[in-house]
Amino acid sequence: MRAIxxxxxxxxxxxxxxxxxPSAATMPLTVAGFLVSVAYAGLVEGLAPEHGRWLGYAGAGYAVAAVLFPQWCAFLPLIAYDCARSPAFFDARRWRRIIDRGIGLIWLxxxxVLLMRDGAVDGFAPSVPxxxxxxxxxxxxxxxxxxxxxxxxxxxQRTQDRARHDSxxxxxxxxxxxxxRARAVRMATLGERTRIAREIHDNVGHLLTRAIMQAQAGKAIADATGAPHASQGYAALGDTLNDAMTMIRRSVHDLEDDGTDFTAQIADAVHSFSxxxxxxxxxxxxxxxxxxxxxxxCLATVIRESLSNVVRHSKAKQATxxxxxxxxxxxxxxxxxGPSRHDGPADGGTGRIDSSTAGTDDDIEGLRGMGLSDIETRVRALGGTSLCGPYQGGWRVFVSLPKTRWSQHPSDAMR
Structure with a gap:
């Protein structure tokens, strides 16, 4: 808007x-110069910068015409203004750069010529040049x-855009x-809790277990020698030690649960096979x-065993x-x-069979190996169920672990 x-x-x-x-004889030339200069200004506004060099040539043409028609010099300010604003696409060659710059100043x-005529221009006052x-x-x-x-x-604008981008x-x-940093702090905290739980379990737990056994042995000896007061004392001591063991066991399991990052543990088990x-x-x-x-x-171990089974005994390109x-x-x-690699009955001890050759349940049971047995053993230890077998052309391991035993205190569930 300012340029306009x-x-x-x-x-x-x-x-x-x-x-x-004004002069009636020169009025047509004046009007023509006015129209040409306005048209040139419109071209500069509408075509720049794609046609910068050609606009420079057009401005040079107007300057040449102004030599022939001095009345056009009245509109040279507009031409000089637009020539200065016309973008110049300078060539790498030196002589071309000189020509382009010369064209940009040809309005001089x-x-x-106008000044050399010393005011002898029809239609111009003496001071006009x-x-x-x-x-x-x-x-x-x-x-x-x-x-x-x-x-x-x-x-x-470019500097501001770059600054915003950098920001x-x-x-x-x-x-x-x-x-x-937060992840590192959390992992360090979880690791420290796990270490504390392990040290309590390995050191204090063993000492309390030995003390409980000694109290039970003392009570047995007191009962055998007919010392009821000593037997009652050993029994009370055993109860106290058992209560202490229960409290420590609960604390250890609480620390162990707090020190377990379930998401990270599962992700590590999965990504180790990607x-x-x-x-x-x-x-x-x-x-x-x-x-x-x-x-x-348990779940992380089952995932590792199942994915190991897929890698060794299946041609599948993806597992879920x-x-x-x-x-x-x-x-x-x-x-x-799927499908299976058809390694035969001796399938590396995982019990993996092809769904296309699967027969009765007895056939599948006969091909069970250490891998599936280990999965079943771990799941049953937590009161869960597992089902492994062919499914939709591939192989599926299905595990379900109940939450009932964990609704109580975790340490009580593990006793």
Whole structure:
């Protein structure tokens, strides 16, 4: 908008100079010069910067015409203004750069010719050539200032955009650093809790167990020798030690549960098999946020055993591990799309068979190996059930662990 306002002022100045001493004979040339200059200004506004060089040539053409038609010099301020604003696409060759810069200043030629005529121009007052020269130089300077202001504004915008971009990147990095620091602190805290629980279990627990056995032995000896008072004392001591053992066991299991990051433990079990063979990937769908430490260890072990079975005895390119948290139980499903590698009955001890060759339940039971037996043993130890077998062309391991025994205190459930 500022450029249009400046152009309007220069057009008004040109009309004022052209009509300062009007002549009927030169009026057509004056009108033609006015129309051509306005058309050129419109081209500069509409076509720049894609056609900067050709606009420069057009401005040079107007300057040449102004030499032939001095009345056109009244509108040279507008031409000089637009020539200064026309973008120049300078060539790498030196001679071409010189030509382009010369074309941008060719409007000086008609001014020199106008001044050399010493006011002998039909339709111009004697002082008009000097005023035209001054206004033209002012218009060119104004156009150069407009270009410089535009360049500085664009540079400022780019600098601000770059600063905002750098600020966003810095905030993202700081957020990542904060998350990593929080994760490291949490892992260190969990590790320390696990270490404390292990030391209590290994040291204090063994000492209390020995003291309980000594109290029971003393009570047995007192009963055998007929010392009822001593027997009662040993019995009371044994009860106290048993209560202490129960409290320590609860504390150890509480620390162990707090020191177990269920999500990280499951993710580690899954991701350890991602990419273990060419083109093989594992997809994890974890709907369990937290679980007791024994449950977490059991599920992680079952996942590792199941994925190991898939890698060794299946041609599947993908396996899916799904964990669901129901109100009464936790559920784990590990499934691959198959097919089996047809390794035969001696299948590495995992019990993996192909669904296309599966017969009766007795056939499947006869092919059970150490891998499936280990899964079943671990699941049964927590009161759960497991089902392993062919499913939809592949193989599925289905595990369900009840929450009933964990509704009590975890240490009581493990006794």
């Amino acid at each position: 306002g400046e152009q309007a002022l220069l057009i008004a100045a040109g009309l004022t100079l052209a009509l300062a001493n 030629v008609p001014l020199v 000097v005023i035209v020269t001054a206004v033209t130089l002012l218009g060119n300077g104004l156009g150069s200032a407009r270009v410089e202001a535009h360049t500085l504004r664009r540079t400022l 966003r990147i810095m905030r993202i990095r700081l957020s990542d650093i904060d998350e990593e 990419g273990v063979s060419s083109g093989f990937s594992v997809r994890l769908l974890n709907g369990i946020g937290a679980a007791p430490a024994p449950v977490a260890r 591990v799904t964990l669901r948290d129901f109100p009464a139980f936790w559920q784990l499903v590990v499934q691959d799309e």
